[in-house]
Amino acid sequence: MSATSGEPAADGAEVRQWVRDTCRGLGLPVEEPEDDFFATGGTSLTAMKFIARVEERYGETALAPDDLYERSSVREIADSIAHNTSASRQGAPTGT
């Protein structure tokens, strides 16, 4: 399902908090926005678990695996999710 009425608004600060909490729930000791998913111990299995959680909360297109691997700090991950969910909610084409 795409991110529509059922999903929460992807407010930047809130998404960042959610990313941080979810990473910590998966055992990654992230604290700061610049802390990195993989540098703190994330593996491809952790990445799959994380993407599953993102899809449950923000919808299936909220985080492309490539984006997670390319831009993997808490801040960057949250930015990707916020960008993708706001684009789909407004029906706008992706890209800026």
Added chain:
Amino acid sequence: MPGSEKWLVPIRRTADPRLTLLCFSYAGGSPELFRRWPEGIAADVDILALCLPGHGRRLKEELYRDWEPLTRDVLAAVSPLLGLPHALYGHSFGGRLAYEVALLARTAYPGRTVGLFVSGCRAPDQPQARPYLHELDEGGFGEALGGMGGTPAEFLADAALRKLLLPVIQAEIRLAELWDGDGRRGPIAAPVTALHGRDDRVDPLPAMRGWPGFGGAGSELLTLPGGHFFPETHREPLLAAINARLPWSPGSDAGNRPSRS
């Protein structure tokens, strides 16, 4: 990103490797299987793992349904490595794929493959055991995977994870089960080392016994401790067996290995 990059996950790169060990994981497995392999493989051997669609950053890419495009695309992706001395390792589905790559490399890069290592994988002349797992419905398939032991229970119990992972495992098990090894295409020139898990009920000893006939001089069949997923559960003896059989001077010929009785 350039073509080959997404296909290959570097596990260890060295400045001046004597050879490259190219690794293929099992159905649904990931390059993660090889993360700790540098601990057991000589320091002058590069280690790379193949990353197929459905795995790692390629999680959402379209999955392969047929062997011909799969082997063609894998060969193209790994060809920069195949021109240099290399050994191939694969487990189960990955063992079949490693053998297919070795067959293609036999023609395209003669003499460059110095060893093929296959574990938990039926020999090319052996039929697939029935019934097929890939024909089970989702419930039965998940149950069968749980029984095999290679998929963490937390993955099978979590609906969102099942939805991501099960189609990938199912597609790769389907390829593995439908694989026609066609024994007439062998042997390859390099020695084949077949590694059998003593308690493996998926690929028991009779299914693996034929492997040495598909390689050159020095081919052998070894039995190691563990079940079908012994590369996960008994990594150290597996790495010791592989490391002892990697040739020291791959530039000369594949027979130039430390002699063993």
